[in-house]
Amino acid sequence: MVKIGNLALGDFPLLLAPMEDVSDPPFRAVCKQEGADLMYTEFISSEGLIRDAAKSVQKLDIYDYERPIGIQIFGSEIESMRQAAEIAEAAGPDILDINYGCPVHKVACKGAGAGILLDIDKMVSMTAEIVKQVKIPVTVKPASAGTITASASWRWPKGCRMSAYRPSASMPAPASRCTRERPTGLT
Numbered sequence: 253m254v255k256i257g258n259l260a261l262g263d264f265p266l267l268l269a270p271m272e273d274v275s276d277p278p279f280r281a282v283c284k285q286e287g288a289d290l291m292y293t294e295f296i297s298s299e300g301l302i303r304d305a306a307k308s309v310q311k312l313d314i315y316d317y318e319r320p321i322g323i324q325i326f327g328s329e330i331e332s333m334r335q336a337a338e339i340a341e342a343a344g345p346d347i348l349d350i351n352y353g354c355p356v357h358k359v360a361c362k363g364a365g366a367g368i369l370l371d372i373d374k375m376v377s378m379t380a381e382i383v384k385q386v387k388i389p390v391t392v393k394p395a396s397a398g399t400i401t402a403s404a405s406w407r408w409p410k411g412c413r414m415s416a417y418r419p420s421a422s423m424p425a426p427a428s429r430c431t432r433e434r435p436t437g438l439t
């Protein structure tokens with residue numbers, strides 16, 4: 253039996269990965285109908301959430317028939333992420349997920365998503381702060397196993413209940429490559 257905190261998900265649960273502009277409520281409704289055992293929202297910007305940005309707040313919409321459901325947030329600042337975690341928890345999800353895997357230039361080059369893996373201490377502290385903030389289980393989704401094991405300073409954040417990898421080659425961009433130009437080799 254797979255369990256995340258007190259959530260029992262059966263022996264071989266089918267999880268819907270979070271996907272920006274894809275895993276919105278209508279798409280999730282179809283996935284639920286087709287047997288998804290656990291679903292996640294699209295990722296939500298912590299900076300957007302704490303400023304009440306309509307696009308971010310709208311992504312908090314979850315419905316009882318979707319349960320169990322996780323809300324995923326991302327960001328580079330620990331305090332913004334702590335506040336965003338508080339806002340996300342108030343929307344009533346069963347799980348809170350943190351995105352540490354997005355390789356997209358505008359996210360990673362701001363130190364969020366996979367970009368935070370360039371500073372493992374910060375990632376560990378951020379996770380600890382969020383685990384302390386919320387009562388629901390916290391899961392994390394870092395970049396691929398290859399990426400994290402390639403990091404000499406890698407260590408698992410304490411307190412998270414599950415980790416899913418983004419399996420593609422999602423190397424965070426070194427800061428020196430985060431110019432106004434799109435770095436080569438990133439998706």
Ligand SMILES: Cc1cc2nc3c(=O)[nH]c(=O)nc-3n(C[C@H](O)[C@H](O)[C@H](O)COP(=O)(O)O)c2cc1C
Nearest residue numbers: 269270271272274294295351353393417418419420
């Ligand atoms: C259009 C699109 C949007 C995505 N958005 C997110 C997201 O918001 N959060 C996240 O953790 N992963 C996101 N992902 C990654 C997927 O959840 C999943 O991990 C990935 O697509 C699987 O790896 P692959 O694309 O290399 O097969 C996205 C992927 C795609 C294709």
